[in-house]
Structure formats: C-alpha cells, structure tokens
Amino acid sequence: MEEEFAKFLEDYANYLKNNKQPLIDIPLSPDDLLAEASRIRAKSRVKLKDRRIIIQLTNGEEKHWAHIEGEIIMTFDKLYRPLKVEIEIKDVMDSEKVLKNLKSEKISDIEFVTDNEFIEIYLANGEAEHWAHFEGEIVMTLNDSYTPLRLEIEIKDVMDSEKVLKNAGLIPSS
CATH class of the missing domain: 1.20.5 (Single alpha-helices involved in coiled-coils or other helix-helix interfaces)
Incomplete structure (x- = not known):
C-alpha cells in the first residue's frame, strides 16, 4: 500500500x-x-520482522553476506519515517573479504556510503525530528557485484531509544 x-x-x-x-x-x-x-x-523499506529490523535496499539474488556488530543511529522525520541509518562498525566477525568489496553507490533511490569504519544509508530526504541510538548485530546480504540488497539488524541494547523505536514500529510495543 x-x-x-x-x-x-x-x-x-x-x-x-x-x-x-x-x-x-x-x-x-x-x-x-x-x-x-x-x-x-x-x-x-524498513520493517520489523521476527524481532529484527529489516531494511530492504533493493531486490536481487543473494550471493554474499557480511555479519558485523556495531552501533547504529537512525534518524526519523516527525511521523517516524526513517531518513538515515548510520552504522559504526565495531566488529567485522570474519566478514573482511566481503566488506572490502563494498563501495559507495546509489542503489535505486537510496544513497549507500561506506568506508572502513562506517556505513551510511540515506533512505529519504527530510528534517530529522527523532533519532534512535542502539547496538546490534547486522547481517547484510549482497548480490554477485557486492551491491547490498538487505540488512537485518538484531538489537542487542536499545540505549534509551526504546520510545522512538516503538513509535517507529521497529520494536514490539509490549
């Protein structure tokens, strides 16, 4: 819809x-x-499924994956629609080979920016009114060209962001 x-x-x-x-x-x-x-x-593109935040960047055949731990900051507009996801990579968990092939690129209408320590995903333009800061494990799937397709984020610590994540529908209400 x-x-x-x-x-x-x-x-x-x-x-x-x-x-x-x-x-x-x-x-x-x-x-x-x-x-x-x-x-x-x-x-x-950003949904809660099985207690994980799913970010669908684009469609495609999954050929590679990366498993990382990091600190995540998500910004939202006044209606709690996601604008940007920033991931500070803390542990690459044996995903170095895949991560070294990541590159900054435009994926559909999304801007994906990366370096060795951070991943930034610009989902939409808008004025940030709310933000959430949390820790999590991230599984990123990629196609054969190492274009990211999807991210699954399992939250490990909400770090005082529970209210924002609930209002955004990204953690269960109860």
Whole structure:
C-alpha cells in the first residue's frame, strides 16, 4: 500500500510539473510531493520482522553476506519515517573479504556510503525530528557485484531509544 501511495504522489508531482493545473487542493509543490513520496517509500523499506529490523535496499539474488556488530543511529522525520541509518562498525566477525568489496553507490533511490569504519544509508530526504541510538548485530546480504540488497539488524541494547523505536514500529510495543 505504501509503495502505491508513493508512486501516486510521484505521478501527481510529474503531472503538476508538466501541466501546472492542479487536480486536487493540496498545498505542496511538485518537489514537496516527491520528497514526501521518498519518505513514504523509505517507511515501506524498513520493517520489523521476527524481532529484527529489516531494511530492504533493493531486490536481487543473494550471493554474499557480511555479519558485523556495531552501533547504529537512525534518524526519523516527525511521523517516524526513517531518513538515515548510520552504522559504526565495531566488529567485522570474519566478514573482511566481503566488506572490502563494498563501495559507495546509489542503489535505486537510496544513497549507500561506506568506508572502513562506517556505513551510511540515506533512505529519504527530510528534517530529522527523532533519532534512535542502539547496538546490534547486522547481517547484510549482497548480490554477485557486492551491491547490498538487505540488512537485518538484531538489537542487542536499545540505549534509551526504546520510545522512538516503538513509535517507529521497529520494536514490539509490549
């Protein structure tokens, strides 16, 4: 449902850019509509499943994986939609061979930036209103070209971020 709504907003923004005659009375410019669509799409990519945070970057055949431990900072907009994920790598857990092949790249509409110590994933543009800082184990799957496909984060310590993670739907409410 979220993906379809994001697509509608993108289509309407493009319609406005080409025709400039609004069909519905909403006070958002085409650029605002596109930004809103990106935040909706980001929310659809980040889900709670089996007590793990799943971040779906793109689709593809999984050929490689990396298992790391790290500190994670996630930022959210005022509606708790994810904007950015920063991972400070603390332990590569025998994943050096895979991690050395990672490169910064654009994956679909997501910016993936990496160096030896950090991974940053820019899911959507927007003003950060909330943030969560926690520790976790991360399993990242990659395709044969070492493009990251998906991250699974098992939270080990919520570090006073429980309220934000609950409001974002990324840890169980009870």
